[in-house]
């Protein structure tokens with residue numbers, strides 16, 4: 001049986017290659033250079049989820065890689081814009097200078113914009129799904145997941161929380177994170193079912209629990225992970241009086257909640273039997289990861 005680390009690194013290589021080829025096909029420009037830079041590296045967890053959910057529905061990686069590259073382009077755009085001074089104001093991303101630091105703010109804004117439109121172009125391409133219905137389902141649901149009802153909404157709620165008088169409670173923070181990080185994870189896990197015209201409900205239940213576990217793990221990494229990378233964000237959150245899963249549940253409470261969510265995610269995969277073992281391992285990885 002393939003193990004999860006091998007599957008993740010094979011997926012990352014495949015997705016990176018497709019994404020970089022799409023970017024390289026654009027006319028030469030500073031924005032094209034910055035897009036290639038921003039898309040490079042990272043775990044490519046969302047792309048992996050697309051490839052695995054496609055495999056579960058009998059769709060091979062050659063067919064699913066366009067959708068996997070599309071979600072990684074959206075993710076890269078969100079990180080470039082999130083790092084801007086008007087948002088999180090970060091100097092480092094994936095251990096390298098952020099796009100606005102390496103180039104400038106205008107380049108970073110345009111780079112995010114161009115990565116976003118690249119994603120929708122990829123989904124509209126011939127090889128994004130076996131048929132037109134699958135392609136349309138992917139396009140419509142990605143617009144929903146990444147826009148004002150999904151990731152952008154979550155980000156906007158997060159930004160308003162910084163100036164709110166009362167810190168968010170657990171229900172509000174769960175809602176916020178369901179949009180900010182959960183929506184793209186859910187789209188990725190459901191993509192294979194949508195390509196195949198199958199019911200995405202079990203994968204949606206898996207992804208909902210996985211997305212929250214991912215965010216709790218991220219909050220824990222801020223406390224226990226690489227202090228140089230994460231400390232700045234945590235200090236900013238504390239100074240802004242921002243609630244996180246860890247501030248609301250405590251370190252042990254957050255770990256327990258994350259473990260329960262992983263079990264919930266794994267249980268949701270029951271309809272797929274042993275064929276979904278890699279996705280079960282992925283859920284475990286999400287809370288054990290160190291970056």
Ligand code: GRG
Nearest residue numbers: 042043044045078081082151152155180181218
């Ligand atoms: C700017 C519209 C807009 C949205 C930004 C995703 C996001 C919303 C902000 C990122 C802030 C952040 C660090 C959130 C924590 C969870 C997260 C998305 C971490 C980064 O994802 P990974 O760990 O990154 O998958 P890699 O580098 O592996 O791709």
